Amino acid sequence: MTAEPPATGAPPTAGSSRGRGYWTTLAFLAPALILLGVWMVYPIVYTIGRSFFDRSGDRLIWFDNYEELFTSDILVTAIKNNALWVAVVPALVTAIGLIFAVLTERVSWSVAFKTAVFMPMAISLFAAGVIWRIMDQQDPDRGALNAGIAIVKDAVDPPGQLSDAFPSTEGLTGTAQQGLVLRTPVRAGQVVPLGLTGIPPEEVPEGGVQAVRPEALAGGITGVVWRDFKPGGGVPGRVEAQELGLPGVTVELRDPGGRAVDSTTTEPDGTFRFEEVADGELRAAIGAQTFAKPYGGVSWLGPSLITPAIMIAYIWVWAGFAMVVIAAGLAAIPRDTLEAARTDGATEWQVFRRITVPLLAPVLSVVFITMLINVLKVFDVVLSVAPGSVQDDANVIALAMWRTSFGGVDDFGLGSAIAVFLFLLVIPVLVLNIRRFRREV
Amino acid sequence: MATAAVRRPNVVVREGAAPRILRVLGKAPVTMLLVVVGLLWLVPTLGLFLTSLLTPADFNERGWWQVFSKPSMTTFDNYRALFDNAAITDSLLTTAYIAVGSTVLPIMVAALAGYAFAWLEFPGRDWLFIGVIALLVVPLQMALIPIFSLYNTLGMFDTVIGLVLFHTAFGLPFAIFLLRNFFIGIPKELLEAARIDGASEIRIFVRLILPLGLPAIASLAIFQFLWTWNDLIVALTFARETQPITVAIFSQLRQFGSNIELIAPASFVSIAIPLAVFFAFQRYFVQGLLAGSVK
Numbered sequence: 001m002t003a004e005p006p007a008t009g010a011p012p013t014a015g016s017s018r019g020r021g022y023w024t025t026l027a028f029l030a031p032a033l034i035l036l037g038v039w040m041v042y043p044i045v046y047t048i049g050r051s052f053f054d055r056s057g058d059r060l061i062w063f064d065n066y067e068e069l070f071t072s073d074i075l076v077t078a079i080k081n082n083a084l085w086v087a088v089v090p091a092l093v094t095a096i097g098l099i100f101a102v103l104t105e106r107v108s109w110s111v112a113f114k115t116a117v118f119m120p121m122a123i124s125l126f127a128a129g130v131i132w133r134i135m136d137q138q139d140p141d142r143g144a145l146n147a148g149i150a151i152v153k154d155a156v157d158p159p160g161q162l163s164d165a166f167p168s169t170e171g172l173t174g175t176a177q178q179g180l181v182l183r184t185p186v187r188a189g190q191v192v193p194l195g196l197t198g199i200p201p202e203e204v205p206e207g208g209v210q211a212v213r214p215e216a217l218a219g220g221i222t223g224v225v226w227r228d229f230k231p232g233g234g235v236p237g238r239v240e241a242q243e244l245g246l247p248g249v250t251v252e253l254r255d256p257g258g259r260a261v262d263s264t265t266t267e268p269d270g271t272f273r274f275e276e277v278a279d280g281e282l283r284a285a286i287g288a289q290t291f292a293k294p295y296g297g298v299s300w301l302g303p304s305l306i307t308p309a310i311m312i313a314y315i316w317v318w319a320g321f322a323m324v325v326i327a328a329g330l331a332a333i334p335r336d337t338l339e340a341a342r343t344d345g346a347t348e349w350q351v352f353r354r355i356t357v358p359l360l361a362p363v364l365s366v367v368f369i370t371m372l373i374n375v376l377k378v379f380d381v382v383l384s385v386a387p388g389s390v391q392d393d394a395n396v397i398a399l400a401m402w403r404t405s406f407g408g409v410d411d412f413g414l415g416s417a418i419a420v421f422l423f424l425l426v427i428p429v430l431v432l433n434i435r436r437f438r439r440e441v
Numbered sequence: 442m443a444t445a446a447v448r449r450p451n452v453v454v455r456e457g458a459a460p461r462i463l464r465v466l467g468k469a470p471v472t473m474l475l476v477v478v479g480l481l482w483l484v485p486t487l488g489l490f491l492t493s494l495l496t497p498a499d500f501n502e503r504g505w506w507q508v509f510s511k512p513s514m515t516t517f518d519n520y521r522a523l524f525d526n527a528a529i530t531d532s533l534l535t536t537a538y539i540a541v542g543s544t545v546l547p548i549m550v551a552a553l554a555g556y557a558f559a560w561l562e563f564p565g566r567d568w569l570f571i572g573v574i575a576l577l578v579v580p581l582q583m584a585l586i587p588i589f590s591l592y593n594t595l596g597m598f599d600t601v602i603g604l605v606l607f608h609t610a611f612g613l614p615f616a617i618f619l620l621r622n623f624f625i626g627i628p629k630e631l632l633e634a635a636r637i638d639g640a641s642e643i644r645i646f647v648r649l650i651l652p653l654g655l656p657a658i659a660s661l662a663i664f665q666f667l668w669t670w671n672d673l674i675v676a677l678t679f680a681r682e683t684q685p686i687t688v689a690i691f692s693q694l695r696q697f698g699s700n701i702e703l704i705a706p707a708s709f710v711s712i713a714i715p716l717a718v719f720f721a722f723q724r725y726f727v728q729g730l731l732a733g734s735v736k
Contacts, residue, residue: 022563028557028646040576041576044584046587047584104475116480117482119719120482120485122718124673126690127671127708134505141503324727328731383694384691388694405589406677406678418582419580419583430577430578437571437574
């Protein structure tokens, strides 16, 4: 270090060619300064000025545009949505990135995992939005997200055999929601026909065979649930040839209070039997679960869930960024510190909470702030996930600025005010960046 | 004493075996979780690809995952139609022009400026650099309206050069910041030796700085390329006729269900190129990311 040349300040040639050095410097800087001046500095000044003028640009209206920004319904929705984005997404992305980074740290094949999670970073947010619009289709047969939910939901609460049906005779009353009940009480030894009609051909349960009217059973109740309809009609209430039994239907015996005291399910030919029926007034019923509708799917692209749906797409893209940056920070933490804590008997959770997270704090804050800025400017993904009809509900500041200025309204005054508002929101980060630089110099 | 002496070996054995078992057991759920999450992360992209192989009738009937049980549903007709569609192939070319131009130009300009900020003495250097840092986070929405008017006046609307210049300007603050920070780490002795030998600044820049700065330049190139290839908002504002692929797809979104045979394959083609770049140069991409964010 001491062997360093003493003349650190001025290069040897500086004195002889000061004039030439000036022009050289200018030549190096000029292209950048011209581009930054024309495409960034001048527009900033222009946009700030323009925001105080009306739509035509001729009349100075001072802060009227800003007033509209906070009063017009569409723009207030945009600001509220953006506030939600700011409150939810940066924290969530940072947390997910931290979890992934910590989990992958000690796994040998972590590169494969990291590549999978990081890959969406290369995809445009616009295309990511298209991808998630396909995922978000409502019908569980078409949208993968709802298909996933349907698997869980149908396991917990399986759909019924029939989504809808009507009684074939007036003896059977009630609605599909509460179950269909026979008007007259039943007693042991009786045969109970429960005919249903109005079942669409494609919803007739599979596995049904020719319906059979069962024999009476001493001390018990037997019966049949069948599709009381055949090509040409048939006689209601009578089991005829070509009429199919309805399998898997829940049949209940209910007490006078309407409570089910016994239940069974039907065979492929539609028959069912209750053995050893208790005395008392009982009514036969087809249980409501028979008519439980299959899962219809969450309306991700509807007006109420559109913002969460877009956020999912956005987090899918950015989680990899957070993970990679935090993993690099994690790798920089000295192993000795962690090992020392473990040797002293600290649990993994304590090590994570008391050592890893505090040492990572600068990295976490960088990720958080980067995401904060990104989220304030969110635009493309909203346009591609949200169908046109819900774009007002999904609106955010950057999109509102574009739609106001170029999307048909063509109000450059108000559009400028929205842009300035966005600019003001990032100014704290701008100041932070400058402070950090000045501390380094 | 005796019991302790008998016990000790036992304890030692336990300490050796227990952590190992714990480690394996402790890892199993984590491994499972990572496998599941990793696969889940790939599902949406796979879904787009498989959807791009469906006819619109099939798309409106059933989900893409059902091709696994019925592979005959898939067809490459969508891709054949896509590459026969002149509007789409033109827009892919336009995207390529924009992305390449918006990668090369800012790197050239930023390398020059980065060198000046790192190694040339001039009055107000730090203040000017603070100005560049201030521009880092300026939302491009601040420039859309004035540049729209400017391009209308100059007849630069709907031109590739107009888009390239806009991307270049907004890529510059980050590019200058990144390259200046990289160049400043080049050993001072190398530069001074070259200056003593009488090399001009241009010569030093071309022969010394650029080769040494190649890793940073590579990172930057990948960033600029991906960023501009993937752009929507700039092109949507300044290019109505000379459409890049994102704008071309955007104009089809209104009839999502019926245009899916175009939207899905076009989207997949539009992400295939950035993905290829990403997989080929992942290392530089990560380096650039870290240099840009962690400081």
